[in-house]
Amino acid sequence: MNTFPRRTFLRGALRGAAVGVALPLLNCFLDSNGKAYAATGQRIPLRFGTWVWGCGFIPEKWIPATTGRDYVMPEHLAPLEPYRDQLALFSGFDVKLDGVANKPHITGCLGLRSGIPVPDENVKAPTLDVLIGDAIGNGSRFRSIEVSTSGIQRSYSYRTAGSPNPSEISPLALYQRIFGEGFQDPNSIAFKPDPKYMVHQSVLSAIGDDRQRLMRTVGAEDRHRLDEYFTSIRQLEQQLALQLQPPAPVEGFVMPAAPADVALDSEMDNVLVIHRLMAGLLAKALQCNQTRVFNVLFSDTTSNLRRRGTIDTHHTLTHEEPEDPTLGYQREVAWFAQQSMQAWREFLDELASIPEGDGTLLDNCMVLAHSDCSIAKAHAVEGIPTMVAGGGNRIRTGYHLAGSADPISRIGLTVQQAMGLQVERWGSLSMETNKSITELLV
Amino acid sequence: MPIVRDDNLAGAAQWMAASGQYNRAARISLALLLLFYTSFTYAQLPFVQNGKAGFVISQFRYALPQDAAETGACPQGMSLNVQDIFAQTAAGKRLPQESDNEYSARLRSGGELFATAADGQNLCMNPEAGEPDPHFRTVDLSTMPMPGIDLDGGHSAEDRAENTCEHVAFTGTDGETGIDNQFYRVVGCSASFQSTGPSNGFDTEMLTGSWGILMTLSGLDDIVDDDSVEVSIYANSDPIQLSPGRKPLAYATYLADPDPEFSATTQGRIKDGILTTDPTDVLFHHVVNSMYLRRPLRAARLQLAVSEDGRLEGYLAGYAPVEAMYNVLYGYRDGKTSTGELAPLRLRSGSANGAAQVLGHTCNGAYHALYRYADGHRDPETGRCTSISTQYRIEALPAFVIERNENDIGQGISAERSNAL
Amino acid sequence: MRFKSIASGFTRFGWGLLPASCLLLSVGLGGCGDNQSGLSEPAPVGGPALMRRLTESQYRATINDVFGPGISIPARFERGLRVEGLLAIGTSESGMSAFSVEQYDAAALSIADTVLGAEHRDRFLNCATASEGAFDAQCTTQFVQQYGMQLWRRPLTDPEVSSLVNAAHQGFIQLGDYYEGLKYALVGLLVAPDFLLRIERTQAPPEGSGPGQLDAFSRAARLSFFLTNASPDKELLRAAAAGELDTPEGLASQVDRLIASSRFTRAVRAFFEDMLQFDLFADLAKDPVIYPAFNSTLAADAQEQTLRTITDLLIEQNGDYRDLFTTRNAHLTRALGIAYRVPVPTRKGWEVSEFSADSNRAGIQTHIAFLALHSHPGRSSPSLRGKAIREVFLCQEVPPPPPEVNFSVVQDPSDANLPTARDRLELHRTEPSCAGCHRIMDPPGLALENFDGLGTFRTVENGAAIDASGSLDGIDFTNTNGLAQALHDHRETPRCLVEKMYRFAVGRDTVWDERPYMDYLTETFAVHSYSVPQLMRAIALSKNFFAIAPPTGETSHNLAGLSPANGATR
Structure with missing residues (x-):
């Protein structure tokens, strides 16, 4: 009786041992955790935040000419060069309208955050930051913290339609909310493990x-x-x-001093100061586990930012300013777009300035940065510029990925998955997707 | 001033030369090539089936000449918005020590004076309550080469006398005469209508599927020379299909808007590869800031080059009723929500005043300018023209158009369908 | 005798008679020593008892069957491993990474939350006495036994039951809520290897010698996964427990019941998805400038179109398998209409019509799913398409190209002297080291050159008219319809399906001694007018299907010496 495989004659040798599909992953998994424990002997939570700027970008100044790891950072991204390895750039992902009328500056921003394009401000909540907050925010004092740095009381974080989670707009008020009454020494809070585990x-x-x-x-x-x-x-x-072990003790936490009261003015230099102050407070709040989720609105989607000595706002310029015929884009608008990336760099600086474990706070935060549109002049929601920063070795970064008009909900889906949410499909209509961005996941 | 034009053939030749794609010599060889090809490939032209061809409009914008900066069309400068106008008054000057924010707030409230009628009505919602605005600049020069077609030449003089108003026609980009485009005179000095401005990029809404336009040709025997084809124009019920590079795709299927108001049929002919049609009234959808509007064009004609791969390129031109054009471009007075109700006044008025501010015009200025230059559909009682000659530059791609009451569903495919409409 | 039976039918590369160089392939149709054994099943041969990992579709279908539709399974499943052309064989070889187990665990928690949450628990718990505040041992035991049997495809042993009941009890003590604790018993069932792996168990052969037999519950599982792509239902488990699967009547009644059920369609889809290699769509990319109509919607609809065509013809119409290569039935969506350049009036979803006779769309090999999958990102590929026709539909394996081959000519479509793929490939066919295989691959692929790299019809390439004539093992044709007929009439077409179907069913490659059984199945297939449900029925009723061969530990080493030294066929 011959029960050897029919192909043995040709093959010359039988296969060796069984094929394990993902052994390298296994090793990698061990390494990453091993490292994380090694520093403190304790676990450090991965936090999540969003950082939003208004009125999109100048594509030729932002989208790298090539994809992959070795791309050249175009002019507007230049400030982010120090974070190249901790940054994933996403271009060419669309909010799909499905024939829904585009409510300028709203449909794109909330479409990206909720996976559903809406024709008005009736948000189909919750937004993804709330979904993530529900999964990871339980052990902290605040479920999430929202800040808006250009003086506008607005937020794009929604638990239910019609009631956004309100933003703090003043650094002093933010300070008082976190470090004022009710603040406890982060190292003295009793830990109670969840018996479910x-x-x-x-x-x-x-x-x-x-x-x-x-x-x-x-x-x-x-x-x-x-x-x-x-x-x-x-x-x-x-x-x-x-x-079942208590979270890492917060080493080196120093209580911040209360910030001086600053004028709320949407002039760019002033906003950069406010933004830096609030970013610093937020970083401290994350460090001592007051919250694990945050939403920063650097400028509103109809950006009211102004340049010193002028009265036109960023948003009105996107519609009023003619294209510079030699540059091929709007010169003033480009200045705002560039400054916005400078602010994003400064935000990352604040997170990276706090040591944590064997890395920094940034290594233990995943931050999704995005705008509300791509080209503001046309309110285009196709190709909204989006970035993911931080995450240490719990996500993969350091590249530019072109989306080829895929639904931008792929980013929202993957970000949730990277945060450990068990979700396999997200979004609705043409935005419904189960296609993770595998490049981002470890 | 109406001008008698050349015969059709020469006109077509000029058009083709004007399109910048062919010179005269190339045109002749192209025509020969087409003749040669016709017998061989005609049966295989995939966009013509049973003498019928469908199209989706893939580009749609106003046909306008070069910018004012090149043509000198606006010697007095460009139109102003209400804050600019206020800033030019003595009260509008910046005070010493006035901060950016303070001055900006003062400009806003000062501008509001110019946006409000004497009786307190908002001028964007009630432009007739305001006066013509000297700060709304228009074009009186007629020397710039003008893309487009002749709307009133070559037709009966009686019609013209009855229906049109005195106006000066332009000369085409290749020397053809009688191009009617009074709409350009209204918008030519608006910064937003220059090639660098945002007002002529409104087909973004079309590409995201808010509205769209379809066309069919029936009784089509020959795409180069055919003395009789029936041409229908419809609003599209379906979003346009795009590639990952966001370019419209050919050969998608679309449903024509079932509302008969949004369809029109006329007679046309193809000569030397150029389709021209008799005038007919058409109506399209339009969307601004999530409000649904109606864009009518009366006595509209097509002049389109038909290429062998089924692409159309040329002009759709006719007379836009002034009140409707004002609503589409400036006032949004009849803007509807997606469910068909009149949009909230706050949205209509806010959008109109906001647009006036960012696009650089006053509503009453635009409204009166539209009437001042109106050249069509003269009201026999008032003697005033009620529509304005307007030209669109359009391109179209092959598409399958499903029409109302059509029994040609499934042409090229068997009629058996388990799941028909 | 054995030699003759191997040589019967068309030369089969996989059977290794031919050196890898392909040069002997021009032998073409070989001797015709058909096995005349009639329609009695040859003696069972069998393979080893296997341990097969559930596929994603099997996992989902099983949860759907056990707990009803609407249970969300929020897990990301690993890609399957393709072995010998089938993922089904890979399920017997692939491992289980930490990532996978993590996903299974999370899915189990989510399923348990839904099943035992306040909203649904009454549907699954038949205990009037149960309440949140008290642990109910009897109710728990009943729950574990009932769902344990359905999920593990066999009755649980007493220690297994008490371990899971104990988990629920510990949960109650820790969490203070009966239902919260019970969830962890269900999690235990769903994460256990007994659920995630189909571990086949054997019983001694009936007469004490010859091939062994699967035990009753392993037989039920083989039947059920083969005919419904999911775990056995309650009725099949009952029949297994009652010994009914050991009698021909009992087995036939269960097989006929499963084939008649709506779940049978799922199994046919699973087989063809595997055979047609649709998992490769996950990696498929097209140049957006060259093929603007390609996007993820089109890719998904294209696969669905082919699967609908298949199940419609094979199941709804109980048609002839070979007609899949000539059918003009068109299941279309609007996204597909763009690529096929046909109108699709239905605005959302699917409509059924027919491609016209002159449309060149006869057979699933002219569908976008086949044409786009077996092309390059920016151009068509007669070689890839020809290779796929040989390997997917005819089970003829084409070896990989020799390592030193110069591809630059074929891959440079800009050479004005070589406007069509045929011109460029001609160079290969005149290069001796390439000629053998390209003569085999290219002719059927060249007949599909009227379709571009996406699958849209065309008549010219780079301005030159396309010559779509070709040939397939002695049958010449001038266009795609000719290729369709040649595939329909090819004697390997039904035999290849039989072999793949059986390998799919048993999760392993076939062995040398199973040739007579393959002949038997092929003849049975022909007798039943090439009805695929009838073929699957014949497999399910055969003794071979359940046979287990004794372990052959040494065999492989002994045989290694018999094979050609190069062995370079992968």
Whole structure:
């Protein structure tokens, strides 16, 4: 009887051991966690935030000519060069309108954040920051903190339609809210582990107990495969064990001083000062676990930013200013777009200035930065500029990815997945997607 | 001033030369080539099936000449918005020590005076309550080469006498005479209508599917010479289909708007690859700031070059009723929501006043200028013309157009359908 | 005798008679020593008992069947492993990474939350006595036994039951809520290897010698995954427990029941998705400038179109499998209409019509899904298409190109002297090291040159008229309709389907001694007018399907010496 495979004659050799699909991933997983524990012996949570600027960009000054890792940063991105490795750039992803009338500056911003294009301000909530906050924000004092730095009381974080989570607009008020009455020493808060993790862990442990029985029932090659399964179960147990330990003590936390009261004026230099102050306070709040989710509105989607000595706002300029015929774009508008990227750089500076574990706070934050449109003059919601920064080795960054008009909900979906949310499909109509951006995920 | 034009053939030749794609010599060889090809490939032209061809408009913008800066069309400068106008008054000058914010607030409230009628009505919502605005600059020069077609020449003089008003026609980009484009005189000194401004980029809404336009040709025997084809023009019920590079795709299927108001049929002919049509009234949808508006064009004609791959390129021109054109471009007075109700006054008025501010005009100025230059559909009682000659430059791609009451659904495909409309 | 049976039918590269150089392929139609064994099933051969990982579609279908539709499964599944042309065979070889287990675990928690949440729990718990505040041991035991049997595809042992009941009890103690605790018993069921892996178990052969048999529940699982792409339903488990699957009547009644159920369509789709390699769509990219109509919607609709065409013809109409290569049935959406250049009046969703006789759209090999998948990002590929026709539909394997080959000519479409792919490939066919294989691959692929790299019809390439004539194993044709007929009439067409179907069913490659059984199935297929449901029925009823061969630990080493030294066929 010949029961060898029909192709053996031709092949010359049988295959070796069974093929494990993702062993490299396994190693990588171990390394990353091993490193994270090594610094403190404790777990450091991954936080999430959004950083929004209004009125889009100048494509020729922002979109790199090539995709992948070795792209050249165009002029407007130049300030971000120090963060190249911690930054993923996304161009060419669209809010899909499905024939829905485009409500300028609203449909794009909320379409990106909710996965649903809306023709008016009746947001189809919740926005993705709220979904993430519900999953990771439980252990902290504030579910999320919203700030707006250009003097406008507005926010694009919605739990339910019609009631955005309000933004702080004054640095002093933000300070008082976080570090004023009710603030506790972050190192003295009692930790109570969630018993669910214990139950879950013991279920997995019982499965592991079955290992020997099963190993006896299968052949040699399948034993190898079963072994991989049981190793994976053990790792899952170890992850759960981590949840039962208290969070890392906040080393080196220094109580910030109350900021001076500053004038609320949308003039750019003033806004950059306010923004830097609020970014610093927010970073401190993240450091001592007051919140794990934040939303920063640098400038509103109909940006009221002004240049010193002029009275035209960024938004009105996008419609009023003629294109410079030699440049091929609007010169003044470009200045605002460039300054916005400078502000984004300064925001990252604040997060990166706080050491945490064996890295910085930025390594333990994933920040989604986006605008409300691509070319503001036309209110275009196709190709809205979007970036993801930080995340340490828990996400993959350091490249430019072109979306080829894919729905921008792919970014929102992947960001949720990267934050550990168990979601496989997100968005509605043409924006419904289950296509993760695998480049971002570890 | 109406001008008698050349015969059709020469006109077509000029048009083709004007389109910048062919010189005269090339035209002749192209015509020969087309003749040669016709017998061989005609049956395989995929966009013509059973003598019928459908199209979707893939580009749609006003046909305008070069910018005022090049042509000298606006010796008095460009039109102003209400804040600019206020700033030119003695009260509008910046005070010493006045901060940016303070001055900006004062300009805003000062400008509001110029946006409000004597009786307190908002002028964008009630432009007839205001006076013609000397700060709304228009074009009286007629020497700039003008893209477009002759709307009133070559037709019966009686019609013209009855229906049109005195106006000066332009000379075309290739020397053809009698190009009617009074609309240009109204918008030519608005900064937003220069090639660098935003007002002529409104087909963004078309590409995102807010509105669209379809066309069909029936009884089509030959795409080069055909003395009789029936031409229909419809609003599109479906969003236009785009490539990942955001360019319209050919051969998509679209449903014509079932509302008969949004369809029109006329007679046309193709000579040397140029389709021209008899006038007919057409109506399209338009969307501004999420408000739905109606864009009518009366006595509209087409002049389009038909290419072998089914692309059309040329002009749609006719007479835009002034009241409707004012609503579409400036006032949004009849803007509807997506459910068909009149949009909230705050949205209509806010959008109109905001647009006037950022685009650089006054509503009453625009309104009176439209009437001042109106050259069509003269009201026999008042003697005043009620529509204004307007030219659109358009391009179209092959598409499958599903019409109301059509029994040609599934041409090229069997009629058996389990899931017809 | 054995040699003859191998040589029967068309030369089969996979059977290794021919050196890898392909030069002998011009032998063409070989000797015709048909096995005349009639329609009695040859003695069972069998393979090893396997441990197969559930595929994503099997996992989803099983949860759907056990808990009803509308249970969301928020998990990201790993890509399958393709072995010997089938993912189904890869399920017997692929491992299980930490990422996968993490995803299964999260999916289990989410399923448990839904099933035992306040809104739905009454549908699944038949215990009037249960309440949040008290642990109900009897109710828990009943729940674990009932769903354990459905999810693990066998009755649970007492220690297994008590371990899971204990998990629920511990959960109640820790969390203070009976239902919260019970969730963890369900999580335990769903994360266990007994659910995620189909671990086949054997029983001794009936007469104490010859091939062994799967035990009753492993047989039920093989049947069920083959005929419904999901775990056995309650009725099949009952029949297995009652020993009914051991009798021909009992087995036939269950097989006929499953084939008649609406879940059978799922199984046929799963097979063809695998055979047509639709998992490769995940990597498919097209140059957006050259093929502007290609996007993710078109890619999804194209696959669905071919699958609808298949299930409509094979199941709804109980048609002849070979007609898949000539059918002009058109299942279309508007996105597909753009690529096919046909009107699609239906605004949303699908409509059914027919491609016209002169449309050149006869057969699933002229569908976008086939044409686009087997092309380059910016151009068509007669070689890739020809290779796919040989490998996917005819089970003829084409070896990879020799390492030193110069591709620059074929890959440079800008050479004005070589405007068409045929011109460029001519160079290959005159290069001795390439000629053998390209003579095999290119002729059927060249007949599809009237379709560009996306699948849109064309008559010219770079200004030159396309010559779409070609040939397939001795049948010449001038256009795609000719290729359609040649595929329809090719003697390997039904045999290839039989072989792939059986490998899909048993999750392993076929073995040498299974040749007579393949002949038997092929003849049965022909007798039943090439009805695929009838073929699947014949497989499910055959003794071979359940047979288990004794372990052959040494065999592979002994055989290595018999094979050609180069072995370079992958």
